[in-house]
Amino acid sequence: MTAALEISGLVKTYQSLFGKPRVALDKLDMVVERGEIHGFLGPNGSGKSTALKTLLGLLRPDAGHMSILGETVPRALPRVAPRVGAIVEAPAFFGNFSGYKTLSILAKAGGVPKDRIGIVLDQVGLASRAEDEIKSYSLGMRQRLAVASALLKDPELLILDEPNNGLDPAGIREMRDLLREQAERGMTIVISSHILAEIQQICDSVTIISRGRRVGAGPVAQVLAANDQGTYRVRVDNHREAAHILSEAGAQVTLAADHIIVHDLADPAWISRALGVNDFWVRELSPVAQLEDAFLNLTGGGPRRGQLRPVDNSEWPADPLPVPQGDVIEQGHAS
Numbered sequence: 001m002t003a004a005l006e007i008s009g010l011v012k013t014y015q016s017l018f019g020k021p022r023v024a025l026d027k028l029d030m031v032v033e034r035g036e037i038h039g040f041l042g043p044n045g046s047g048k049s050t051a052l053k054t055l056l057g058l059l060r061p062d063a064g065h066m067s068i069l070g071e072t073v074p075r076a077l078p079r080v081a082p083r084v085g086a087i088v089e090a091p092a093f094f095g096n097f098s099g100y101k102t103l104s105i106l107a108k109a110g111g112v113p114k115d116r117i118g119i120v121l122d123q124v125g126l127a128s129r130a131e132d133e134i135k136s137y138s139l140g141m142r143q144r145l146a147v148a149s150a151l152l153k154d155p156e157l158l159i160l161d162e163p164n165n166g167l168d169p170a171g172i173r174e175m176r177d178l179l180r181e182q183a184e185r186g187m188t189i190v191i192s193s194h195i196l197a198e199i200q201q202i203c204d205s206v207t208i209i210s211r212g213r214r215v216g217a218g219p220v221a222q223v224l225a226a227n228d229q230g231t232y233r234v235r236v237d238n239h240r241e242a243a244h245i246l247s248e249a250g251a252q253v254t255l256a257a258d259h260i261i262v263h264d265l266a267d268p269a270w271i272s273r274a275l276g277v278n279d280f281w282v283r284e285l286s287p288v289a290q291l292e293d294a295f296l297n298l299t300g301g302g303p304r305r306g307q308l309r310p311v312d313n314s315e316w317p318a319d320p321l322p323v324p325q326g327d328v329i330e331q332g333h334a335s
Protein backbone atom coordinates (compact mmCIF):
# COMPACT_ATOMS: atom_id res chain seq x y z
CA MET A 1 0.00 0.00 0.00
CA THR A 2 1.23 3.50 -0.74
CA ALA A 3 2.22 5.83 2.10
CA ALA A 4 -0.41 8.19 3.53
CA LEU A 5 1.81 11.12 2.77
CA GLU A 6 5.00 11.45 0.78
CA ILE A 7 7.08 14.53 0.12
CA SER A 8 10.35 14.53 -1.77
CA GLY A 9 12.71 17.34 -2.70
CA LEU A 10 10.17 20.03 -1.78
CA VAL A 11 11.46 23.56 -2.30
CA LYS A 12 9.61 26.73 -1.35
CA THR A 13 11.13 30.19 -1.43
CA TYR A 14 9.24 33.24 -0.26
CA GLN A 15 9.93 36.19 -2.55
CA SER A 16 10.26 39.60 -1.02
CA LEU A 17 9.80 42.98 -2.66
CA PHE A 18 12.58 44.57 -0.63
CA GLY A 19 14.66 41.99 1.23
CA LYS A 20 16.34 38.84 -0.03
CA PRO A 21 14.23 35.81 -1.00
CA ARG A 22 13.78 33.44 1.96
CA VAL A 23 14.25 29.72 1.41
CA ALA A 24 11.67 28.10 3.73
CA LEU A 25 11.89 24.54 2.39
CA ASP A 26 15.19 23.30 1.03
CA LYS A 27 14.57 19.91 -0.65
CA LEU A 28 12.42 18.60 2.17
CA ASP A 29 11.68 14.85 2.30
CA MET A 30 9.01 13.27 4.49
CA VAL A 31 7.11 9.98 4.55
CA VAL A 32 4.17 9.06 6.77
CA GLU A 33 2.96 5.46 6.62
CA ARG A 34 -0.75 4.67 6.88
CA GLY A 35 -2.26 4.17 10.33
CA GLU A 36 0.56 5.98 12.13
CA ILE A 37 0.42 8.94 14.46
CA HIS A 38 3.34 10.95 13.13
CA GLY A 39 5.00 13.89 14.86
CA PHE A 40 6.27 16.72 12.64
CA LEU A 41 8.86 18.61 14.65
CA GLY A 42 11.17 21.51 14.11
CA PRO A 43 12.26 24.74 15.79
CA ASN A 44 10.34 27.96 15.16
CA GLY A 45 10.72 29.03 11.58
CA SER A 46 12.05 25.67 10.39
CA GLY A 47 9.33 25.37 7.74
CA LYS A 48 6.63 23.12 9.27
CA SER A 49 3.66 25.36 8.46
CA THR A 50 5.05 26.12 5.03
CA ALA A 51 5.35 22.39 4.32
CA LEU A 52 1.81 21.64 5.50
CA LYS A 53 0.32 24.60 3.62
CA THR A 54 2.17 23.61 0.45
CA LEU A 55 0.97 20.04 0.82
CA LEU A 56 -2.62 21.22 1.16
CA GLY A 57 -2.42 23.46 -1.90
CA LEU A 58 -2.42 26.76 0.02
CA LEU A 59 1.05 27.65 -1.25
CA ARG A 60 2.65 26.90 -4.59
CA PRO A 61 5.92 24.95 -4.38
CA ASP A 62 8.98 25.84 -6.47
CA ALA A 63 10.05 22.22 -6.93
CA GLY A 64 9.51 18.74 -5.55
CA HIS A 65 6.95 15.98 -5.50
CA MET A 66 4.10 15.45 -3.04
CA SER A 67 1.45 12.79 -2.71
CA ILE A 68 -1.43 12.26 -0.32
CA LEU A 69 -3.03 8.80 0.01
CA GLY A 70 -1.21 7.74 -3.14
CA GLU A 71 -2.43 10.66 -5.27
CA THR A 72 -0.07 13.31 -6.60
CA VAL A 73 -0.91 16.75 -5.24
CA PRO A 74 -1.71 19.52 -5.88
CA ARG A 75 -3.05 18.06 -9.16
CA ALA A 76 -5.30 15.50 -7.45
CA LEU A 77 -6.34 17.72 -4.52
CA PRO A 78 -10.00 18.06 -5.60
CA ARG A 79 -10.26 14.25 -5.54
CA VAL A 80 -8.25 13.67 -2.38
CA ALA A 81 -9.46 16.63 -0.27
CA PRO A 82 -12.66 14.92 0.93
CA ARG A 83 -10.47 12.22 2.51
CA VAL A 84 -8.27 14.68 4.42
CA GLY A 85 -9.09 16.75 7.50
CA ALA A 86 -6.69 19.54 8.40
CA ILE A 87 -6.18 22.46 10.72
CA VAL A 88 -3.14 24.37 9.64
CA GLU A 89 -3.96 27.78 11.02
CA ALA A 90 -6.27 28.41 13.95
CA PRO A 91 -9.63 28.77 12.19
CA ALA A 92 -11.57 31.95 12.86
CA PHE A 93 -15.05 31.19 14.22
CA PHE A 94 -17.99 33.60 14.54
CA GLY A 95 -18.29 34.29 18.26
CA ASN A 96 -22.07 34.73 18.03
CA PHE A 97 -22.62 31.28 16.52
CA SER A 98 -22.89 28.17 18.65
CA GLY A 99 -20.52 25.25 18.18
CA TYR A 100 -23.39 23.22 16.74
CA LYS A 101 -24.40 25.93 14.24
CA THR A 102 -20.78 26.37 13.14
CA LEU A 103 -20.38 22.67 12.48
CA SER A 104 -23.76 22.49 10.70
CA ILE A 105 -22.66 25.21 8.28
CA LEU A 106 -19.37 23.44 7.66
CA ALA A 107 -21.13 20.08 7.27
CA LYS A 108 -23.59 21.53 4.76
CA ALA A 109 -20.80 23.19 2.78
CA GLY A 110 -18.81 19.95 2.70
CA GLY A 111 -21.77 17.69 1.89
CA VAL A 112 -21.35 15.85 5.21
CA PRO A 113 -24.42 14.06 6.67
CA LYS A 114 -25.96 15.94 9.63
CA ASP A 115 -25.59 13.03 12.04
CA ARG A 116 -21.80 13.46 11.96
CA ILE A 117 -22.16 16.72 13.90
CA GLY A 118 -23.33 15.06 17.12
CA ILE A 119 -20.72 12.32 16.72
CA VAL A 120 -17.76 14.71 16.43
CA LEU A 121 -19.05 16.97 19.21
CA ASP A 122 -19.14 13.89 21.44
CA GLN A 123 -15.67 12.83 20.31
CA VAL A 124 -14.09 16.15 21.25
CA GLY A 125 -16.06 16.44 24.51
CA LEU A 126 -18.10 19.49 23.51
CA ALA A 127 -21.58 17.93 23.37
CA SER A 128 -22.75 19.61 26.56
CA ARG A 129 -21.66 23.07 25.32
CA ALA A 130 -22.77 22.62 21.71
CA GLU A 131 -25.60 25.16 21.92
CA ASP A 132 -23.51 27.83 23.67
CA GLU A 133 -22.07 30.76 21.74
CA ILE A 134 -18.44 30.29 20.78
CA LYS A 135 -17.49 33.60 22.38
CA SER A 136 -18.14 31.89 25.74
CA TYR A 137 -15.69 29.07 24.88
CA SER A 138 -12.22 28.89 26.38
CA LEU A 139 -9.21 28.76 24.03
CA GLY A 140 -9.03 25.00 24.61
CA MET A 141 -12.69 24.55 23.70
CA ARG A 142 -12.20 26.52 20.49
CA GLN A 143 -9.25 24.26 19.74
CA ARG A 144 -11.43 21.20 20.25
CA LEU A 145 -14.11 22.71 18.04
CA ALA A 146 -11.47 23.15 15.34
CA VAL A 147 -10.55 19.47 15.65
CA ALA A 148 -14.25 18.59 15.48
CA SER A 149 -14.52 20.50 12.21
CA ALA A 150 -11.55 18.55 10.82
CA LEU A 151 -13.16 15.26 11.90
CA LEU A 152 -16.52 16.02 10.25
CA LYS A 153 -15.58 14.21 7.04
CA ASP A 154 -14.33 11.20 9.02
CA PRO A 155 -11.06 11.65 7.13
CA GLU A 156 -8.48 8.95 6.39
CA LEU A 157 -5.70 11.47 7.04
CA LEU A 158 -5.88 14.11 9.75
CA ILE A 159 -3.31 16.93 9.78
CA LEU A 160 -3.12 19.11 12.88
CA ASP A 161 -0.78 22.04 13.32
CA GLU A 162 -0.15 22.50 17.08
CA PRO A 163 -3.38 20.83 18.27
CA ASN A 164 -2.45 21.28 21.94
CA ASN A 165 -2.14 25.07 21.76
CA GLY A 166 -4.12 26.60 24.59
CA LEU A 167 -5.03 23.29 26.21
CA ASP A 168 -4.52 22.68 29.92
CA PRO A 169 -3.05 19.34 31.07
CA ALA A 170 -6.52 17.73 31.27
CA GLY A 171 -7.31 19.03 27.78
CA ILE A 172 -4.02 17.68 26.45
CA ARG A 173 -4.86 14.27 27.87
CA GLU A 174 -8.35 14.36 26.32
CA MET A 175 -6.82 15.33 22.98
CA ARG A 176 -4.34 12.46 23.30
CA ASP A 177 -7.13 9.96 23.99
CA LEU A 178 -9.18 11.34 21.13
CA LEU A 179 -6.31 11.05 18.66
CA ARG A 180 -5.45 7.55 19.87
CA GLU A 181 -9.07 6.46 19.38
CA GLN A 182 -9.02 7.81 15.84
CA ALA A 183 -5.72 6.08 15.11
CA GLU A 184 -7.09 2.79 16.44
CA ARG A 185 -9.93 3.13 13.93
CA GLY A 186 -7.29 3.31 11.19
CA MET A 187 -6.92 7.07 10.73
CA THR A 188 -3.45 8.39 9.91
CA ILE A 189 -2.62 11.47 11.95
CA VAL A 190 0.13 14.04 11.45
CA ILE A 191 0.71 16.43 14.34
CA SER A 192 3.11 19.32 14.36
CA SER A 193 3.91 20.32 17.90
CA HIS A 194 6.45 21.92 20.17
CA ILE A 195 5.40 19.80 23.14
CA LEU A 196 8.02 17.13 22.67
CA ALA A 197 7.10 15.06 25.72
CA GLU A 198 3.58 14.83 24.33
CA ILE A 199 4.83 13.81 20.89
CA GLN A 200 7.02 11.17 22.54
CA GLN A 201 3.96 9.75 24.32
CA ILE A 202 1.55 9.71 21.47
CA CYS A 203 3.46 9.33 18.20
CA ASP A 204 4.64 6.14 16.50
CA SER A 205 7.11 7.97 14.31
CA VAL A 206 8.51 11.44 13.74
CA THR A 207 10.06 13.70 11.14
CA ILE A 208 12.37 16.35 12.55
CA ILE A 209 13.23 19.30 10.33
CA SER A 210 15.64 22.17 10.63
CA ARG A 211 15.99 25.08 8.21
CA GLY A 212 13.64 23.48 5.74
CA ARG A 213 15.42 20.11 5.60
CA ARG A 214 14.77 16.76 7.21
CA VAL A 215 17.42 16.08 9.85
CA GLY A 216 15.89 13.02 11.50
CA ALA A 217 13.06 10.58 10.86
CA GLY A 218 11.76 7.18 11.82
CA PRO A 219 10.01 5.33 14.62
CA VAL A 220 10.26 7.27 17.88
CA ALA A 221 12.25 4.50 19.61
CA GLN A 222 14.74 4.45 16.73
CA VAL A 223 15.23 8.21 16.73
CA LEU A 224 15.73 8.13 20.50
CA ALA A 225 18.26 5.29 20.28
CA ALA A 226 20.19 7.00 17.49
CA ASN A 227 20.48 10.15 19.57
CA ASP A 228 21.18 8.65 22.96
CA GLN A 229 22.95 11.43 24.82
CA GLY A 230 24.06 9.45 27.84
CA THR A 231 21.49 11.20 30.02
CA TYR A 232 20.64 9.83 33.48
CA ARG A 233 18.11 10.67 36.18
CA VAL A 234 19.50 10.57 39.73
CA ARG A 235 17.51 10.63 42.95
CA VAL A 236 19.32 11.14 46.26
CA ASP A 237 18.50 12.78 49.57
CA ASN A 238 19.56 16.42 49.43
CA HIS A 239 19.73 16.41 45.66
CA ARG A 240 20.75 20.06 45.52
CA GLU A 241 24.01 19.37 47.37
CA ALA A 242 24.56 16.18 45.36
CA ALA A 243 24.14 18.20 42.17
CA HIS A 244 26.85 20.56 43.43
CA ILE A 245 29.22 17.66 43.98
CA LEU A 246 28.60 16.24 40.49
CA SER A 247 28.89 19.68 38.95
CA GLU A 248 32.15 20.38 40.82
CA ALA A 249 33.44 17.05 39.57
CA GLY A 250 32.80 18.29 36.04
CA ALA A 251 29.52 16.69 35.01
CA GLN A 252 26.81 18.52 33.11
CA VAL A 253 24.04 18.71 35.65
CA THR A 254 20.46 19.93 35.55
CA LEU A 255 18.59 20.41 38.79
CA ALA A 256 14.88 19.53 38.74
CA ALA A 257 12.30 19.74 41.53
CA ASP A 258 13.07 16.38 43.10
CA HIS A 259 15.87 14.87 41.04
CA ILE A 260 19.03 15.61 39.10
CA ILE A 261 19.66 15.02 35.42
CA VAL A 262 23.24 14.28 34.41
CA HIS A 263 24.03 14.68 30.73
CA ASP A 264 26.57 13.34 28.33
CA LEU A 265 27.98 10.51 30.41
CA ALA A 266 29.50 7.27 29.12
CA ASP A 267 29.34 5.27 32.35
CA PRO A 268 26.61 5.82 34.94
CA ALA A 269 28.72 4.02 37.58
CA TRP A 270 30.76 7.23 37.68
CA ILE A 271 27.75 8.94 39.32
CA SER A 272 27.47 6.29 42.08
CA ARG A 273 31.21 6.54 42.74
CA ALA A 274 31.34 10.34 42.75
CA LEU A 275 28.41 10.51 45.17
CA GLY A 276 29.41 7.44 47.21
CA VAL A 277 32.80 8.87 48.23
CA ASN A 278 30.85 11.89 49.57
CA ASP A 279 28.51 9.67 51.59
CA PHE A 280 25.53 10.14 49.31
CA TRP A 281 23.40 7.07 48.65
CA VAL A 282 21.86 6.93 45.24
CA ARG A 283 18.17 5.94 45.41
CA GLU A 284 17.57 5.97 41.67
CA LEU A 285 19.89 5.99 38.69
CA SER A 286 18.06 5.50 35.41
CA PRO A 287 18.73 6.36 31.77
CA VAL A 288 16.52 9.04 30.25
CA ALA A 289 15.81 8.88 26.56
CA GLN A 290 14.12 12.14 25.76
CA LEU A 291 12.83 13.21 22.41
CA GLU A 292 13.83 16.70 23.49
CA ASP A 293 17.48 15.60 23.56
CA ALA A 294 17.19 14.02 20.12
CA PHE A 295 15.44 17.14 18.83
CA LEU A 296 18.07 19.50 20.24
CA ASN A 297 20.86 17.28 19.03
CA LEU A 298 19.49 17.08 15.50
CA THR A 299 18.44 20.69 15.14
CA GLY A 300 21.66 22.08 16.57
CA GLY A 301 20.06 23.80 19.55
CA GLY A 302 21.42 21.43 22.17
CA PRO A 303 22.71 22.47 25.55
CA ARG A 304 26.31 23.57 25.55
CA ARG A 305 28.89 21.71 27.57
CA GLY A 306 28.94 22.90 31.15
CA GLN A 307 25.64 24.71 30.76
CA LEU A 308 22.91 24.17 33.30
CA ARG A 309 19.35 24.34 32.12
CA PRO A 310 15.95 23.55 33.60
CA VAL A 311 14.14 20.36 32.59
CA ASP A 312 10.48 19.53 32.21
CA ASN A 313 8.42 22.34 33.67
CA SER A 314 10.58 22.68 36.73
CA GLU A 315 11.77 26.12 37.60
CA TRP A 316 15.27 27.44 37.61
CA PRO A 317 16.84 26.80 40.98
CA ALA A 318 16.58 29.88 43.20
CA ASP A 319 20.38 30.12 43.31
CA PRO A 320 21.58 28.39 40.16
CA LEU A 321 24.46 26.01 40.56
CA PRO A 322 27.75 27.43 39.37
CA VAL A 323 28.73 26.50 35.88
CA PRO A 324 31.77 24.24 36.21
CA GLN A 325 34.97 26.09 35.48
CA GLY A 326 37.40 24.61 33.04
CA ASP A 327 36.74 21.51 30.98
CA VAL A 328 33.71 19.42 31.67
CA ILE A 329 34.49 15.72 32.07
CA GLU A 330 34.63 14.12 28.67
CA GLN A 331 32.43 11.09 28.01
CA GLY A 332 35.31 8.65 28.02
CA HIS A 333 36.85 10.04 31.19
CA ALA A 334 33.82 9.95 33.41
CA SER A 335 34.13 6.30 34.28
Ligand SMILES: Nc1ncnc2c1ncn2[C@@H]1O[C@H](COP(=O)(O)OP(=O)(O)OP(=O)(O)O)[C@@H](O)[C@H]1O
Pocket residue numbers: 014015022023024042043044045046047048049050051
Ligand atom coordinates in the same frame (compact mmCIF):
# COMPACT_ATOMS: atom_id res chain seq x y z
N1 LIG B 1 4.50 34.71 4.14
C1 LIG B 1 5.81 34.66 4.35
N2 LIG B 1 6.63 35.53 3.73
C2 LIG B 1 7.98 35.47 3.91
N3 LIG B 1 8.60 34.58 4.71
C3 LIG B 1 7.82 33.69 5.35
C4 LIG B 1 6.39 33.69 5.21
N4 LIG B 1 5.90 32.67 5.97
C5 LIG B 1 6.95 32.09 6.56
N5 LIG B 1 8.10 32.68 6.19
C6 LIG B 1 9.46 32.31 6.60
O1 LIG B 1 9.67 30.96 6.20
C7 LIG B 1 10.39 30.25 7.19
C8 LIG B 1 9.56 29.05 7.65
O2 LIG B 1 8.40 29.52 8.32
P1 LIG B 1 7.26 28.56 8.84
O3 LIG B 1 6.17 29.42 9.39
O4 LIG B 1 6.91 27.58 7.79
O5 LIG B 1 8.01 27.79 10.03
P2 LIG B 1 7.40 26.93 11.22
O6 LIG B 1 8.33 25.80 11.41
O7 LIG B 1 5.96 26.62 10.94
O8 LIG B 1 7.50 27.95 12.42
P3 LIG B 1 6.63 28.03 13.77
O9 LIG B 1 6.94 26.81 14.54
O10 LIG B 1 7.15 29.27 14.40
O11 LIG B 1 5.18 28.14 13.36
C9 LIG B 1 10.67 31.25 8.30
O12 LIG B 1 11.97 31.78 8.08
C10 LIG B 1 9.62 32.31 8.10
O13 LIG B 1 10.09 33.57 8.55
